[in-house]
Amino acid sequence: MCRIFGSFATATTESELAVVSARQRHGGPDAQGLCVGPDWSLGCDRLAVTDPDGGRQPYRLSAGPEAHGIPGAPGIVAVFNGELYNHHELRRRLAGRGHTFPDRCDGTLLPALYAEYGLGFAEHLEGMYAVALLDLRDRARLVLATDDLGMKPLYHHQAPDGAVHFASELPALLAFDGVPVDPRPEALDEYLTTRACMGERTALRGIAVLPPGTTAVAVGRDGLRTHHRRAFATHTEPDRRDLRTPGAGLRRTLRREVHRLARADRPVCVVTSGGLDSGLVTALAAEQARVAGSLPVHSYHLTYRGRWPHSEHGYARAVARRCGTVHHQVEAEPARFPSLLQRTVRHLGQPNADPITLSSLVLYEAIGRAGFAVTLTGDGADEFFGGYDRVRAAVAAPPGSDWAEPYVEALAAVPRSLRERLYTPEFHTLLRERQATADRIVAGLRADATRNQLDQRRQKHQRHMCERRARLDALTRFETTRRLPGYHLRRTDHLSMAAGVEARLPFCQPAVTAWSSALPVAGREGKRALYAAGRGLLPDSVLRRSKQPFTLPVAAMLGPGQPLLDLARDVLTPARLRADGRLSSRHVSTLLDRQTRRPAPGTATAVWALLVHQLWQEQLAELASGSPGHGGVPEQAAA
CATH class of the missing domain: 3.60.20.10 (Aminohydrolase, N-terminal nucleophile (Ntn) domain)
Structure with missing residues (x-):
């Protein structure tokens, strides 16, 4: 690596x-x-x-x-x-x-x-x-x-x-x-x-x-x-007998891949968020250590110092206890988040609006400081096994209904109605000349689904399943060939390697991903197979819990009196926004005021996205000027 x-x-x-x-x-x-x-x-x-x-x-x-x-x-x-x-x-x-x-x-x-x-x-x-x-x-x-x-x-x-x-x-x-x-x-x-x-x-x-x-x-x-x-690596499809009990067959395949990836010439640990996907990887990696007669696996979980909503540390500890790992709870200090965010943006090289980036950097740096050069993660499971509500909703939408626009809207850091208020007239003119991103993606998804549906009819698939399967194939292709590399995999690579840690991804191995195309079209079949694979390996509390992404509680941390909101106000000033010319300083100020008065997830996500972009632009200007602050090995953040 x-x-x-x-x-x-x-x-x-x-x-x-x-x-x-x-x-x-x-x-x-x-x-x-x-x-x-x-x-x-x-x-x-x-x-x-x-x-x-x-x-x-x-x-x-x-x-x-x-x-x-x-x-x-x-x-x-x-x-x-x-x-x-x-x-x-x-x-x-x-x-x-x-x-x-x-x-x-x-x-x-x-x-x-x-x-x-x-x-x-x-x-x-x-x-x-x-x-x-x-x-x-x-x-x-x-x-x-x-x-x-x-x-x-x-x-x-x-x-x-x-x-x-x-x-x-x-x-x-x-x-x-x-x-x-x-x-x-x-x-x-x-x-x-x-x-x-x-x-x-x-x-x-x-x-x-x-x-x-x-x-x-x-x-x-x-x-x-x-x-x-090259097309995505083909792999022998699961045996049809395995598909009768997909949980057991998928568990065998995932076990083989986790055991293979858990072997290395340097110390290996696992990331344990407390959810299903990382829990499966943790359980199977711990199993591999027992089979090999080696020392117990170390598991790492990231939480935040203080009391914050949606903490998963209890679920992560339950997974660790069940699997017998040596568990480490890394506590990030919110007071350090402004400086940490600066470094996170620098390591990514391009803006990424998911607050998970900040959490990930803290976690990987703790893993690196502990002497682990390799970690296994649960990344990729949602893309290949239908873990996102937006995909299930688009597949389940009634025949002939608009499924593509709501799906694209669910991807956004800033909803379309708000984007149109935030953009200046000059930027609106530029986008009309070059076509807005949402319109381009919607058109591409619809065209892809239409091609898929025609292909399935030629193959005499059941007519009532054609449209749903066609949508699912188009969405899965978009999720795995465009969004997964650009949004997930690049940040996993950059943030793990920022700490000198190699992240290995069992769910992205061809033998595992082959299951995603073999399972029935029904929106929840992929995740059902994973839940079935986890039975007997993971605590019931983890298998019963609702899905929650491993991320920052951004609405609370961008609340009044929090250092991240202070940073946003310092960075998103009218003078800086007017110099760029694409965002209305008046409407951005209104957005910041709204988040200060009544913190909410949607508003906070929009503020976070604008903050990250502005920080990136300013760092880019420093790079262009040859600022010495961007050379050498960056300081390590205290967790």
């Missing part, structure tokens, strides 16, 4: 690369590696998890004593961020073809795998990864590849002259000379409509994220081109 960076078709100095590395070194504190040629570079900051004593990056496969005029240069050189869960199998296969390896590290085999399979090498990888590889054997080419879900993001910029720069984190990418800091004005609407910038585009013009499951190639100064876009 690492942070990677590099350039192609352009000269880059080592001092420039040092600044790039410093901005993401928190994610790779154990070692640094660099390989530089006349018009290319590859670098890595390593978090040593698999074979900590080996695995020196960049990885090399020699092409002889001379290559591209560089004495002793490699023919193939690669850097890698992630974990390859099938590296033992790949190593045996490649050894059978005559390759030898200096260590047991998973990434070591990447140059040899590319030498054997060329641009199809990523088809053989199973895990989470972002790979950057240079093939210098003939005409130099850069190859970038990402895992099928986008669990390990890779940001890139392509200059008009064909030069390419890339990095694991957006602030690091901005440290390259020639990479502009240029916000996209319409990204504000995308953010307030969906709580994040999703898809390939980022909030900055000219900077993109390599899409999930993509292999892209640059040759010479032709620029980066997509070579192949």
